[in-house]
Amino acid sequence: MSDATSTFSYQRPVGLTFGVLIVVLYVFLMAPLVMIIGASFTESLMIEFPPKGLSMQWYVEFFNRQDLVDGLLMSLRIGAITAIVTTAVAVMAAMAGQVISGRLSGWFQLGMTLPLLVPELLTAVGLLFFLYKIELGRTVIGLQMGHILMSFPYAYVSIAAALRQVPGSLEEASASLGATGWQTFRLVILPLIMPGLAMGAIFAFINSFDLYTISLLLKPLGGNTLPLALFDFLTYEFKPTAAAAATLSILLSIGGVALVQKLVGLQRAF
């Protein structure tokens, strides 16, 4: 009897602490989202929480502000191109990474994730010099290149992980049945890494949508991404329009995750 009691009295505090920790963690993660989404529906002229009343006026205001809408469109376009280009390059890089063996393989992995390890500001400054050298300084193409560089590791990690799950014998089986390398890729490998690929593309998109420092340094004259436009906006006005913009961004991210879930299932993506 006393044994059983001691077992339970040992386990319960651990379970409880763990539970409390989880709750605290979630509150910590969710609180800013709840605040900002709540504040976007306020009737008052200031960003405040809890919101006063309920209104959609700040969303209307957001879509009436040409600078913010331009920023949103720019961010969407750059994000989409970033997602497509990084995914295509990351698939090739991940496949090359599989062929490389031994000590070189570790260095290759490290190289592919380098943009994550170097401070964004340093990359941005270096890239700015480089882009001016090749006469792409402060152009949309230069900005696009910066976004691709910064988002590449996310796509790479996700796709390389998916590729590692595909046993080599499948490629051999496909070859023995008469498939060329390209046919094997299209009919066997691509369908199998699709979840990781979709996840990588969405990560790359969300990351690009979120980039600030590198955009600030590389942005073309007269062109702003949404984060830059919002920051400019907040410098002069502290209106809930910003909260509405943030809420739209959150919806976009949730939409992306929902899309993955719908396409391939989150279980398979991780």
Next chain:
Amino acid sequence: MATVEVRDLRKRYQDFLALDGVSLRAETGQLVTLLGPSGCGKSTTLRCLAGFLEPNGGDILVEGESILSTPANRRGFGVVFQNYALFPHMTVAENIGYGLKLQKLPKGEIETRVYDVMKLVRLDGLGDRLPREISGGQQQRVALARALVLKPRLLLLDEPLANLDARLRDEVRWLIRDLQQQSGITAFYVTHDQSEAMAMSDMVAVMKAGRVAQFATPREIYQKPVERYVADFTGEANFLSCDEVAVTGEGRYSIAVAGTTLDLGGVAGITSDTPVELLLRPEALRLTSVDEATFRGTVTKSAFLGAALHCEITLPGGGVLKLSAEPNANVRTGDEVGIAIDHSHAWLMPEVAP
């Protein structure tokens, strides 16, 4: 349908010699088994045949023509893998029809051929299932069907039964052998299981450290091994060291062993100074009364196995003989018994082939 000749095949990894001059030959319609422990080079040989590995030396000839410069996808060989290697995102029917689809055959023909081969391997009605929804035995039959539906010139099987449980293993083994014989396809079969090798093969190559230790029929491998390694790997075996060897004819010897003299056959070329061993398979030995016996010894172990009584008998010289006695034989540990040997099943061989 093809004769296949492997000539002096060599494969080296950085500091490891995987194949050190492997030579084999398969006649049309034969099933040749590569038998050996892991790391002996049997899978490497198969992978060179399939075109997944490029050998460093030697040649592979099919119908007299070298295929080394032909890539795997144009060799027209069927390969069956140990882990089945089915495409997990395709149904059973799609897996089997994969190769036909690549050949751009009309849809109707693909369907008919897939249907026919599924019937052949008894997979009827499972066409719409995914690989993960069927059993291991069924998965391996899908893999077999996927290879056979293309009517390959050569079938390569890499331990196809290793992941199956004992009951399924038997079933799939006979299926493979039946299909191979019906279709007359030349086949190479890799395994580490000697009973599989014995039961299925026309020829067996016992491999040892990147070389072929012996290439012969299952009967010859079992009854007339060229060295102890081969005898050991192909079934239960008793070995006795011999005191004196005299050559009495071509492959005939007279030996002194455990206090008696025997006349028997052996590997040709043994001389009186070759280190030799006497091979006695358990079925060559019979318990008998002490006065009729070739050997006398003491029972040191006896275990009732149902169909037989397993005995271990220690000879005065220290050698131990294992044999299967009749289940109701009255043998107990410590008994003094006699053992008669069947001379036609005794075999003299060198410890290590020259």
